[in-house]
Amino acid sequence: MGQTDWREQLRALGREIEELEIDDQERQTLRELLDRLEQQVERGDEPDSTRGETRAQLEARVARLELEYPRLAGVLRNVLTSLSSMGI
Numbered sequence: 001m002g003q004t005d006w007r008e009q010l011r012a013l014g015r016e017i018e019e020l021e022i023d024d025q026e027r028q029t030l031r032e033l034l035d036r037l038e039q040q041v042e043r044g045d046e047p048d049s050t051r052g053e054t055r056a057q058l059e060a061r062v063a064r065l066e067l068e069y070p071r072l073a074g075v076l077r078n079v080l081t082s083l084s085s086m087g088i
Contacts, residue, residue, distance in 0.1 A: 009079045010038055016072045033058050041083065055080065 017030050037054050058080060066073040 006041070006079065006082050007038075009075070009082060010034060013072075013075045013079055016075050020069055020072060022069075030061060033061065037083070055083070 013034060014031070017027055017034075020027070033054060037058065040054060058076060062073045062076045062080070065076075
């Protein structure tokens, strides 16, 4: 998957997050995790443990949101799968 594809997925995910009826703290946490992930992918210089930590945090959020917000969880899973296929 090219950079354009995962960037589009991140933009779609950002739109989903903005549309959700979740509290501001949860929305901010998701934004921060996505920003950190995007920065790590762009730089490519983060240790695997740091990337793994960010990924684990996103996966935990997906699990928490899956029942209430299945569409958001699906988009998050697509992003994580795409990044995994890129070796991230």
